[in-house]
Amino acid sequence: MTAQHGQDELEAQFAQWRQYVERRRELQASDADELEDHLRGSVDALVAAGLSADEAFLVAVKRMGSLDELSREFAREHSERLWKQLVLTGADQDPAGGGSRRDLWALVACAAGAAVSVKLPALFGLDFDQDGSFYARNFSLFALTWLAGFLAWRRQAGRTMIAALAALFVLGAVAANVYPLGEESQSLVITSIHLPIALWLVVGLAYVSEEWRSSRRRMDFIRFTGEWFVYFVLIALGGGVLTAFTAGTFNAIGMDPEVFISQWLLPCGAVAAVVVAGWLVEAKQSVVENIAPVLTRLFTPLFTAVLLAFLAAVLVTSTGIDVEREALILFNLLLVVVLGLMLYTMSARDPLAPPGVFDRLQLALVASALAVDVLVLLEIIGRISEYGTTPNKTAALGENIILLVNLAGSAWLLLKLVRRRTPFEALERWQTGYLPVFAAWAWAVVLVFPPLFDYA
Structure with missing residues (x-):
């Protein structure tokens, strides 16, 4: 019974390892088979040499990790497993994850795009303070479109996926602006509540990209959602402090910054923070x-x-x-x-x-x-x-x-x-x-x- 339990544990670890390997877009099924065969062969040899199944798996992953970046990434993601400490060493541990310079420039472009887009309606006479129903319906469009774009760029999404994302955001924009929703109507309220939910799940499609059928990748998006919320709240708290200092310092010299805060700082900062929080999750997991x-x-x-x-x-x-x-x-x-x-x-x-x-x-x-x-x-x-x-x-x-x-x-x-x-x-x-x-x-x-x- 103990031997059977140990074999079941070993197969579970093989299954988890294989599941991660199959998430790599650059690897074909035959590549995954070859890697698994290599790992199983190493485990069998170590078991024959007298190691337990669990010990053999750990040692085999360590040996494979020293040769293959794939195993390093697998260990890095599953931080709760013991083999993270066995595989990752020194320079392999990059706390910034995907925080490359290219990602940083993409972040700046998308955050700036979100800030600009939320101010574009002002060119057509739609004031942020006076046209509350318009911004209630559309605010999620201004923010989440750019977050989805950043994630799709980072995942190197294909043309079909990009077209699907664009079509869904266009559909959301049509639903938010074509229907004649009065400012006091219940339909305006439920649209303002449900459209951000619908669009956030479109962001999820951008996050999982070509792996939208994968249960594990969907769970990764759920984790991303929780971590994004943590970072967004932290940014919002910091933004609240910044706003208070801005108001206090300018009032002290006889200038009223209320228009700047309400028309520029808060709306532009809020939509940009949506994108920045997403980047932080990716870069500082x-x-x-x-x-x-x-x-x-x-x-x-x-x-x-x-x-x-x-x-x-x-x-x-x-x-x-x-x-x-x-x-x-x-x-x-x-x-x-x-x-x-x-x-x-x-x-x-x-x-x-x-x-x-x-x-x-x-x-x-x-x-x-x-x-x-x-x-x-x-x-x-x-x-x-x-x-x-x-x-x-x-x-x-x-x-x-x-x-x-x-x-x-x-x-x-x-x-x-x-x-x-x-x-x-x-x-x-x-x-x-x-x-x-x-x-x-x-x-x-x-x-x-x-x-x-x-x-x-």
């Missing part, structure tokens, strides 16, 4: 890899406690949930944050690690969110049956059904994981396979809901 486990272990128990306290309060008070627009947005945002926290936790987890206490805590978090989702759904259905449909309630109904299915599947797979009846990869495949569902719903809300509800 090793830094955020150390932050991710800390953040997930800090906020997972806190969110679990909040959700459990909320459910207890609902049971004790028997108070129904308010399903007006602001409350729906709040509850859906809460569920999305829980889902994002779970995904970020998954992206930072060692796929080969056995289930532990934190996986059980994840199960409690997902189960609590699932219960909240059911309560919200019941209230929405009751309100729709009593008062009829509106764009907000219909969008919330669909989103909560989609989240219900996702959370239910996640809870079931997490339960099987903690009971050691399914591998972690099953949960990973479930989540990465669900991304197209989120994308399809977001695009449906943006494109179909406004005319369906007569732009109300």
